[in-house]
Amino acid sequence: MLKVEERWDLIDRIAKKTVKFGKYRHTLKDAVAELTVKPLTGIPVAIAVLYGFWAFFRAFAGFFTDGFLVKLFDAHWLPWLQEIFPASKDSWLYYIFVGDPLTDNCFEAFGMLTSGLFVAIGVVLPAITAFYLMLILLEDSGYLPRLAVLIDTVLHKIGLHGYAIVPSILSLGCNVPACTACRILETKKQRFIMMTVLAIFIPCGAQLGIMLKVIPDTVGWVLLYLLIGYFILGFILNKIVPGKSPEFILDIPPYQKPMLANVGRKLWMRTSSFFTTAIPFVLLGVIIVNVLYLTGVIGWLATGLSPLLSGWFGVPKETVGPLIAAFLRKDLAVAQLSAIKMTKYQMITSVVLVSIYFPCVATFVMLLKVEGGKGFLGSLAALVVTVFLYGGLLHLIWILLGVA
Amino acid sequence: MRNKFGSVYFSILGLFVLGLGIAELIIGVTGKSFTWGIMEISGEFLLWRGLILFFAGLFYLSSIRNLTEIHQLAKNVIASIMLWIIAGVQIFTIVTESIPGGEEGGWINSWGDFLSSYLPPYIPALILLPFSLVTLYYVYATKK
Numbered sequence A: 001m002l003k004v005e006e007r008w009d010l011i012d013r014i015a016k017k018t019v020k021f022g023k024y025r026h027t028l029k030d031a032v033a034e035l036t037v038k039p040l041t042g043i044p045v046a047i048a049v050l051y052g053f054w055a056f057f058r059a060f061a062g063f064f065t066d067g068f069l070v071k072l073f074d075a076h077w078l079p080w081l082q083e084i085f086p087a088s089k090d091s092w093l094y095y096i097f098v099g100d101p102l103t104d105n106c107f108e109a110f111g112m113l114t115s116g117l118f119v120a121i122g123v124v125l126p127a128i129t130a131f132y133l134m135l136i137l138l139e140d141s142g143y144l145p146r147l148a149v150l151i152d153t154v155l156h157k158i159g160l161h162g163y164a165i166v167p168s169i170l171s172l173g174c175n176v177p178a179c180t181a182c183r184i185l186e187t188k189k190q191r192f193i194m195m196t197v198l199a200i201f202i203p204c205g206a207q208l209g210i211m212l213k214v215i216p217d218t219v220g221w222v223l224l225y226l227l228i229g230y231f232i233l234g235f236i237l238n239k240i241v242p243g244k245s246p247e248f249i250l251d252i253p254p255y256q257k258p259m260l261a262n263v264g265r266k267l268w269m270r271t272s273s274f275f276t277t278a279i280p281f282v283l284l285g286v287i288i289v290n291v292l293y294l295t296g297v298i299g300w301l302a303t304g305l306s307p308l309l310s311g312w313f314g315v316p317k318e319t320v321g322p323l324i325a326a327f328l329r330k331d332l333a334v335a336q337l338s339a340i341k342m343t344k345y346q347m348i349t350s351v352v353l354v355s356i357y358f359p360c361v362a363t364f365v366m367l368l369k370v371e372g373g374k375g376f377l378g379s380l381a382a383l384v385v386t387v388f389l390y391g392g393l394l395h396l397i398w399i400l401l402g403v404a
Numbered sequence B: 001m002r003n004k005f006g007s008v009y010f011s012i013l014g015l016f017v018l019g020l021g022i023a024e025l026i027i028g029v030t031g032k033s034f035t036w037g038i039m040e041i042s043g044e045f046l047l048w049r050g051l052i053l054f055f056a057g058l059f060y061l062s063s064i065r066n067l068t069e070i071h072q073l074a075k076n077v078i079a080s081i082m083l084w085i086i087a088g089v090q091i092f093t094i095v096t097e098s099i100p101g102g103e104e105g106g107w108i109n110s111w112g113d114f115l116s117s118y119l120p121p122y123i124p125a126l127i128l129l130p131f132s133l134v135t136l137y138y139v140y141a142t143k144k
Helices: A004-018 A029-033 A041-083 A090-099 A112-141 A141-154 A162-171 A176-183 A190-203 A205-214 A219-241 A258-292 A297-304 A307-314 A317-328 A330-337 A345-357 A361-401 B001-032 B046-063 B070-099 B111-116 B124-132 B134-143
Strands: B032-038 B039-041
Touching: A029 B070, A029 B134, A041 A112, A041 A141, A041 A205, A041 B046, A041 B070, A090 A112, A090 A258, A112 A141, A112 A205, A112 A258, A112 A330, A112 B111, A141 A162, A162 A176, A162 A190, A176 A190, A176 A361, A190 A219, A190 A345, A190 A361, A205 A219, A205 A330, A205 A345, A219 A345, A219 A361, A258 A297, A258 A317, A258 A330, A258 A361, A297 A307, A297 A317, A307 A317, A307 A361, A317 A330, A317 A345, A330 B134, A345 A361, B001 B039, B001 B046, B001 B070, B001 B124, B001 B134, B039 B124, B046 B070, B046 B124, B070 B124, B070 B134, B124 B134
Parallel strands: none
Antiparallel strands: B032 B039
């Protein structure tokens, strides 16, 4: 055991051997790092980075989904399954597992082994892999904290601070880890606002992937409406929720080259959790919705909710099925919406509704766990009011534009 | 000498980048497309690409005075990075679109179609890409 003086001596000796003293020279890396946090130069760089993120996401997901997996599922898997499935084609078992016997593509079959597997593996898996790969590169290169500093002023308007960008971006991958990431926010008020806006207005990677596949032309509009909603709801919640929103101090690491081994490990960790958490929900979702169709519950609900769906939101009453599926998996719900005949504007409203309507069941559990009973009920109340008002507002916009 | 050459070179490149950025923005707003020789201004995200090129051009132009000074060079570097992001994802998109066989074709594209995917026209950022690589020389020279 060393005495205090001996310890200080040891520290001095180590410092002399390891620390270099002298005037610090500003490097090019430092100067670039400074420019990426200054708004005048940092915002254009952020636009370029986000453009790169999105364009890579589209190209990567398109390569696997449209290039190979659509062909694999439609030309090989579906015909093989239709041929070898033991039950008769008009049996309920066939309807639940294989779906529509007349269809020639997995997207419209709506069986558990056809649409369920295709949505999960054919569409969503490439999308979330691309998303997490880009996110990890941004994290490991040191750009993400800079983005937090850049966006700090904007997020203060909704009672949050720059660090809220972490759960917000994570949420674009999956809402579940994003809810956990909300713990980095200091006050209860901040956590409540963050979790409520992300559960309502941020579509997950799975949903983004399926939106790109189903509504490639209107996905930009849908995202714009969601972004506007994110800030409007955040602003309102900041005004009405009691509590404090303190400033934050962030330690920004220097830029560095991401290590391949780390990127690979993180990517595997995140995408493999998709297999265990998301795929069972997708498959279960298809079964439940198919059973509800078979037993006539969907038809009954569609008739019952028709005044609300057609009158208030301006969408076809058939959207009730996807809305129920949305509680289990939103990506599945968007895929189901694509099979319903509607106008482009009804499709935008429907996809926005599916996005802001109840978060998926996994997020629901997470909200309850992190926020507790009272906070959870508060989020739920905000959610119901938002869906009702925001969905109605969209319908009103279409009426005023003369397209509804 | 190095400073003077860099200033002249990047002021010309900056003007081109800025001009093409403005052209992309105008064509993006009007919703039309434009082809000139091997260059084509059209496609998805045109407005975003135009906006990024516009700012990259401004950063190049603001870096030309005393280019070898570290803070000035940093502006030049971020302008090039912005250009490389657009060009990089475009190259990635071309590669990913060139490999699969298409809806009616086989799993892999035919050799002819594969090669034709790489033929012009190209977007402005892709044409500007080789010219922006001069930045690397300045970064290397500064490190030395």
